[in-house]
Amino acid sequence: xxxxxxxxxxxxxxxxxxxxxxxxxxxxxxxxxxxxxxxxxxxxxxxxxxxxxxxxxxxxxxxxxxxxxxxxxxxxxxxxxxxxxxxxxxxxxxxxxxxxxxxxxxxxxxxxxxxxxxxxxxxxxxxxxxxxxxxxxxxxxxxxxxxxxxxxxxxxxxxxxxxxxxxxxxxxxxxxxxxxxxxxxxxxxxxxxxxxxxxxxxxxxxxxxxxxxxxxxxxxxxxxxxxxxxxxxxxxxxxxxxxxxxxxxxxxxxxxxxxxxxxxxxxxxxxxxxxxxxxxxxxxxxxxxxxxxxxxxxxxxxxxxxxxxxxxxxxxxxxxxxxxxxxxxxxxxxxxxxxxxxxxxxxxxxxxxxxxxxxxxxxxxxxxxxxxxxxxxxxxxxxxxxxxxxxxxxxxxxxxxxxxxxxxxxxxxxxxxxxxxxxxxxxxxxxxxxxxxxxxxxxxxxxxxxxxxxxxxxxxxxxxxxxxxxxxxxxxxxxxxxxxxxxxxxxxxxxxxxxxxxxxxxxxxxxxxxxxxxxxxxxxxxxxxxxxxxxxxxxxxxxxxxxxxxxxxxxxxxxxxxxxxxxxxxxxxxxxxxxxxxxxxxxxxxxxxxxxxxxxxxxxxxxxxxxxxxxxxxxxxxxxxxxxxxxxxxxxxxxxxxxxxxxxxxxxxxxxxxxxxx
Amino acid sequence: xxxxxxxxxxxxxxxxxxxxxxxxxxxxxxxxxxxxxxxxxxxxxxxxxxxxxxxxxxxxxxxxxxxxxxxxxxxxxxxxxxxxxxxxxxxxxxxxxxxxxxxxxxxxxxxxxxxxxxxxxxxxxxxxxxxxxxxxxxxxxxxxxxxxxxxxxxxxxxxxxxxxxxxxxxxxxxxxxxxxxxxxxxxxxxxxxxxxxxxxxxxxxxxxxxxxxxxxxxxxxxxxxxxxxxxxxxxxxxxxxxxxxx
Numbered sequence: 082x083x084x085x086x087x088x089x090x091x092x093x094x095x096x097x098x099x100x101x102x103x104x105x106x107x108x109x110x111x112x113x114x115x116x117x118x119x120x121x122x123x124x125x126x127x128x129x130x131x132x133x134x135x136x137x138x139x140x141x142x143x144x145x146x147x148x149x150x151x152x153x154x155x156x157x158x159x160x161x162x163x164x165x166x167x168x169x170x171x172x173x174x175x176x177x178x179x180x181x182x183x184x185x186x187x188x189x190x191x192x193x194x195x196x197x198x199x200x201x202x203x204x205x206x207x208x209x210x211x212x213x214x215x216x217x218x219x220x221x222x223x224x225x226x227x228x229x230x231x232x233x234x235x236x237x238x239x240x241x242x243x244x245x246x247x248x249x250x251x252x253x254x255x256x257x258x259x260x261x262x263x264x265x266x267x268x269x270x271x272x273x274x275x276x277x278x279x280x281x282x283x284x285x286x287x288x289x290x291x292x293x294x295x296x297x298x299x300x301x302x303x304x305x306x307x308x309x310x311x312x313x314x315x316x317x318x319x320x321x322x323x324x325x326x327x328x329x330x331x332x333x334x335x336x337x338x339x340x341x342x343x344x345x346x347x348x349x350x351x352x353x354x355x356x357x358x359x360x361x362x363x364x365x366x367x368x369x370x371x372x373x374x375x376x377x378x379x380x381x382x383x384x385x386x387x388x389x390x391x392x393x394x395x396x397x398x399x400x401x402x403x404x405x406x407x408x409x410x411x412x413x414x415x416x417x418x419x420x421x422x423x424x425x426x427x428x429x430x431x432x433x434x435x436x437x438x439x440x441x442x443x444x445x446x447x448x449x450x451x452x453x454x455x456x457x458x459x460x461x462x463x464x465x466x467x468x469x470x471x472x473x474x475x476x477x478x479x480x481x482x483x484x485x486x487x488x489x490x491x492x493x494x495x496x497x498x499x500x501x502x503x504x505x506x507x508x509x510x511x512x513x514x515x516x517x518x519x520x521x522x523x524x525x526x527x528x529x530x531x532x533x534x535x536x537x538x539x540x541x542x543x544x545x546x547x548x549x550x551x552x553x554x555x556x557x558x559x560x561x562x563x564x565x566x567x568x569x570x571x572x573x574x575x576x577x578x579x580x581x582x583x584x585x586x587x588x589x590x591x592x593x594x595x596x597x598x599x600x601x602x603x604x605x606x607x608x609x610x611x612x613x614x615x616x617x618x619x620x621x622x623x624x625x626x627x628x629x630x631x632x633x634x635x636x637x638x639x640x641x642x643x644x645x646x647x648x649x650x651x652x653x654x655x656x657x658x659x660x661x662x663x664x665x666x667x668x669x670x671x672x673x674x675x676x677x678x679x680x681x682x683x684x685x686x687x688x689x690x691x692x693x694x695x696x697x698x699x700x701x702x703x704x705x706x707x708x709x710x711x712x713x714x715x716x717x718x719x720x721x722x723x724x725x726x727x728x729x730x731x732x733x734x735x736x737x738x739x740x741x742x743x
Numbered sequence: 744x745x746x747x748x749x750x751x752x753x754x755x756x757x758x759x760x761x762x763x764x765x766x767x768x769x770x771x772x773x774x775x776x777x778x779x780x781x782x783x784x785x786x787x788x789x790x791x792x793x794x795x796x797x798x799x800x801x802x803x804x805x806x807x808x809x810x811x812x813x814x815x816x817x818x819x820x821x822x823x824x825x826x827x828x829x830x831x832x833x834x835x836x837x838x839x840x841x842x843x844x845x846x847x848x849x850x851x852x853x854x855x856x857x858x859x860x861x862x863x864x865x866x867x868x869x870x871x872x873x874x875x876x877x878x879x880x881x882x883x884x885x886x887x888x889x890x891x892x893x894x895x896x897x898x899x900x901x902x903x904x905x906x907x908x909x910x911x912x913x914x915x916x917x918x919x920x921x922x923x924x925x926x927x928x929x930x931x932x933x934x935x936x937x938x939x940x941x942x943x944x945x946x947x948x949x950x951x952x953x954x955x956x957x958x959x960x961x962x963x964x965x966x967x968x969x970x971x972x973x974x975x976x977x978x979x980x981x982x983x984x985x986x987x988x989x
Contacts, residue, residue, distance in 0.1 A: 344929075353929045454816060454924040457782070461925035469757055469770060554928035 088268045089194035090202075090258070092186045095295050104303050111307035118314030119322055125404050126366040133362030134330045141329035144436070149325045154434035160226070161375070164218035168244070171212025172321075175251075178205045199271040206255075206274045213248040216241055230376030230394065236316045243309055250302035252278060257295035261288045320373035324435040327371035330364050331436045336427055337584040337636035339444050341592050342553045353553065354448025357409045358400065365442060369401040371435040378429030378439060383667040383685040384422040391422035393429035393439040400442065411446055417455055420447050424685065425549050425672030426631040431663070447551030456550070463676040464552055467559065471541035472507040473676060481538045484509065484516035490523055491534045493570040499534035501526075501605070502572045504586065506579035507542050508706035514713065515706035518729040522578050522602050525735055529614040531605075533576070539566050543585040550673035557593070560585075564595035578602040578731060580633035580705045581671075587637070601633055603704050603730055607642035610734070617648050618737045625733075626656040626698035628689065628712060629665035630705035638663060643704045646730045648737070656696035666692065668715070670707035686715025690722050700726045702733050744793045744890050746784040747848035749839050750777035750813060752806040753859040773809045775923075776854025778816075779916045782923040783884060784852055785817045792886055795819050799842050801835060803827035807939065814934035815926040822846075822940045824947065834951035836868035841947040843873060848911065850893065855880050855915040866915035876908035879915040886910075 093101055135141065147153050155165050178201065185193035193201070220241050223233060255275030260283045269276045283291065313321060334340075347353050355361050378393035379385050385392045399414045408414065420443055429439045450456060456464070466475035482490065484505070493499065503526065509519035526533050544559030567575075575597050577583050587599035609615040627643055634640045640662040649655040660666040669685030681687075690712060693701050701716065703709055709729055716722030751774040773781070784796045798813045798821040800806055810821045824838055843851060856863035870877035878895035882903070885894045890910065897904040898917045944951060972978045982989045 347929050348932060351933060353927070451925065451927045452929050454926055454930055456925040457922040461922070464925055464927075466757065469755060475757055552925075552927050558928075 085199070085268075086195045088271075089191075089198050091262065092182065092193075094258070094262065095292055096299065107303065107307045108310070111310040114311040115313050118311075119319075122314070122319070122323075122370050123367075125407075126363050126370070128359045129361045129363040129366040130359070131363065133332060133364035135332045137333070140333050144328050144331075145325060148328045148434070148436060152434070154432070154436075160218060160222055161228075161231075164215045164222065167211040167215030168219065169215075171208045171215055171248075174204065174208035175212060178208075199268065202272040206252075206272055209248055209251060210274060213245065213252075216245040216248060220245070228376065230379040230392075232374045232376065232394075234316060240312060240315065240318050243305060243312055247302065247305045247309060250298055250305060253298040254295060254302050256283060257291050257298055260286065261291035261295055263288070317373040320371055320435060323367060323371035324373065327364070327368045327435050327437065330367060331438065332364065335588040335636075336430060337632055338588045338592075339441070339548055339553075341557065342448065344554065347554075352449070353452035354450075354551065355411060355442075355445040356449040356453075358403055358411055359409070360411075360449075361400075361442070361445065365438070365445075366404060368435075368437045368442075369397055369404060372397045372401065372437060373435070374398065375434065377432040377434070378437075381428035381432045383424055383426060383428070383669060383688070386688060387669075387683045387685050389418075389422035389683055390416060391419045393423075393443075395419075396439060396442060397437060412449075415446065417450055420450060421456075421460075421677060422674075423447075423672050424631075424667045424669060424674045426667035427635055428631075428667065431635055444549070444551065448553055449551075451551040459678055460550055460673055460676040463673070464547055464550060464555060467542050467544070467547050468555055471559070471562075472511060473542060473546055474507060474511040476511045478538050478541065481505075481510050481540060482535070484511075484519045485523065485535070488520060488523055492537045493534045493539070493572075494537070496532070496534045497570075499532055500574060501531060501533040501600075502567070502570070502575045503533050503535045504575050504577035504579075504582055505535055505540060506577055506582045506706065508710070509578055510540070512706060512710060515709060515729075518578050518706060518709065518731055521729065521731040521735045522606075525606060525609070525615060525731055525738075528738060529609040531609070531614075536566065536570065539570070541566075543582045543590075545581045545585040545589075546673045546676065548585070548589070549671070550676075560590060560593045560595070564590055564593050567595060567597065572597060574598045574600070576600045576602055576605045578704070578706065578729065580630040580637070581707065584632045584636055601637075601639060601642070601704065603633070603642040603646055604639065606731065606734055607645040610645065615734065616737070616739050617646075617734065618739055619648055620652050620654055620737070622654060623699040624654045624656055624697050625652065625700040625702060626658055626693055626696045627661070627730075628658070628668065628693065628701055628703040628708055629662060630703060630708045631665060631667050631671055633704055634665045635663050643702075643730055647702050647733050656698050658692050658696055660692065668703075668705075668708040668711035670711045675707050675710075681718060684711075684715060684718065686711040687718050688715075690715035690719040690725075694719060694721050694725065699724065700728060700733070702728050702730050704730045744787075744849045744886075745795045745797065745846070746787065746793050747797050747799060747843060747846055747851045748777070748780050748784050748813075748818065749799045749842075749851065749853045749865070750774060750781060750809070751854075751857045751859075752800060752802055752809040753857055756858050771806070771809060773812055774854050774857045774859070776856060776858070776916055776918070778854075778923040779918070779920050780852040780854050781813055781816055781818060782921045783916060785924070786921065787884070787886075788817075792890060797822065797846055797848065799824070799839065799846075801826050801830065801838055810939055811931055811934050812926055814937040814939075815930040816924060818937075820938045820940070822942060825941050825943050829953065829957070830951065831953040831955040832862045832864035833868055833955075834953050836865050836872055837949055837951050838944060838947065839865065839869050840872045841944075841949045843869070845947060849890065850910055850912055850914060851875075852884075852914045852916060855917055866913050870913040873911075873913070875912050877913040877915070878906050878908055880917040881914050882917050882919045884914060884920070 152169060155162055182193060185191055223237060252274050255272055256278035259269050259272060259275050259279045342353060352360060376394055382393050396415060403414045423443045425440050427440055463473035467473050471478045505519050508515040541562060542559055543563060544556035548556035575586055580601060583599060583601045586597060610617050625647060627647060629640060666689055667685055668689055701712055703712060709727060713727045716725050716727055752771045753774045755770040755772045787793045788796055796818045798818040800810060801824040810823060814821055822842060853866055866879060867877060878897060880898045881895045882898050883896040887894055892907055892909055893912060894907045895914060897906060972981060
């Protein structure tokens, strides 16, 4: 009969007191190395501008639970995600277990016995196996899969070697201890792995030999533990410390919002944005060290995918290397073309498991390029025209209602008691193709009897392209003017067919005192269909797919309304692209890229068109005038694309109104 | 090497309207061709071939806004000849000659013409007055022989012409030379600290009066709207009978 209550294990049983002292000194030294390394990194972080950290502790707790403990961003159906889960869970459980043992051993109350002990042994063994399997899978992945975006350094093998050896020596120590202490089988079974090794391999060995072997294995394990602590700050493994710090510390802000600059500050410092590394704030510098170089950002990046000189991962690594080498000028390590290549689609930000803000890093450096006069050509022209004509197209703002000819569109002047302000946006006001979207939207609103008005020539660019390109003060000028107009016209609810206007009005204008109920036209149209004020006679049988605009789907999470408007749920011919919904893929126009010249071979829209074509769709619906423009060009430049109609969801819906109401 | 860039303030071509005798706009800008000249001077300095860029313009205090823009682009210092009169190219060239003699630059780079009056004469007259060589309508500039000579590509109706000239010289810029950089608000604010020297014609020792007078300015007649033809046959018929070109 096994005596469960007396079940326990010896701690340091085979280790002479002087050896224990040596052990503790060794561990203390290696922890000192770890602390010293982390402190010396923190010394680099504090060279940044003060602040930048989230202050609300409830946000820290919530984020640590979701992104650190539950690893939300890591989960994926990939080998890398699986092995990380094994490594992570093994690492966490083994660390907690060892800590508990130390507490039991050194504390006033020895709780390490009985059922607790048996379950403890079983749990530690199971997660020990997980840990070893994780290591082996990681080695397999590095040896045979060699995903380029992951990056491969020698230190990765060193680290995996240390981890694997730790796991193996741990089990060896356990098996040898079970053998030489002659634990009864009923209890030994709970230490399942050690017991299996003992039964199958150690039975012939006498106790004295086993004891010697145990001592050797124990020292091997102990030295590896010491090496492990000292290894944590090496390269990507540092993320076990910096990852959670950045996850907790990153400021809470809607994804599509950039941080305003303050003119007084600029006048004092003479700098806009980031020129020297120390112009980043401390949280941003910490975030550089939290990167474990997994490459998920790079895999998601439309600029990388089209061969442009930008990888979000490389930006982070290059800045980190600059920080390590005590460098200053960020533009010496990151080229201007790299910064201009970003579409600010936020795919990298969405992917990053430790919440690095790549777009903020890039935006801050772009602001400096603008301040230094490093922009020329078509995007410079667009900014000049936003400044002089209040729109990037360079058309006179007096022509802002040209798209509405013959439609009798009410203006805020002619219909001051409007419920919805239709914010048309520059694209739908001036781009001949997008003007048709404005017309379709107005026809639908009229059909549905919505009480709306437009601002007409009082409407000006929201400043979104200026802000994304990096001219923060041009943006602020537009924001102040528009907030003033919207207040004067007593605007409460805004609806707009442009996701960029939508994002700026909704998420960025509150920074300048503009608080409105802002809707993208997809949500209003979906509501109107839902309540029966608009009909949807269903599709004509043509296969159709939907391209989600980044600033609608990814940035603002709106993916259902667009599908409702095109009747996706009850259309057997509706197709979904592999990259859809919140995980959409950019059209290439964001971040001001709409106004940059681009080599035909580097067009994101062509990649995206190929993806849409592969679904077999004959209609590509979208919900953004810039996506519409880019995807029309993309289809025209893609084999087979000439037969695909690229339409806005409003145009799709208008074509499905019953004849009487059209 | 020191570069002198004369530039002119003109009504914003994006926003110009005709009222009475002259073009006017709510806003003035640096003449786009002169902006290209400024940009080129900056690029020459950035590649280490120039040490100082001096801007010069003629006008009332209101043109200081364009001077600030030039300084914000990167011009080191600027001179404004305080004269609000509507001067003709010969008068402008004579004032510029005085400034050139005062500043003694190694090269003068300026726009080939101003977009308000499209005279296209100042560079040429200035070269004549100074007795300097000139390269006009230039789309690339390269300095040779320890910056004693320049090789320029000229855009002519017949094609590209490559010329070499001894410095000092006058170079006038064409559209394809470069794309000027963008100047942001903080750039403009920083440029406030750069000096603007205000001089009168007397102070530089010239006495000018316009030799030509603008009598009238008129809009070109409005072009009638085009028509869309249904077929090639219709197009041929129309070309024969209405346009009488074939």
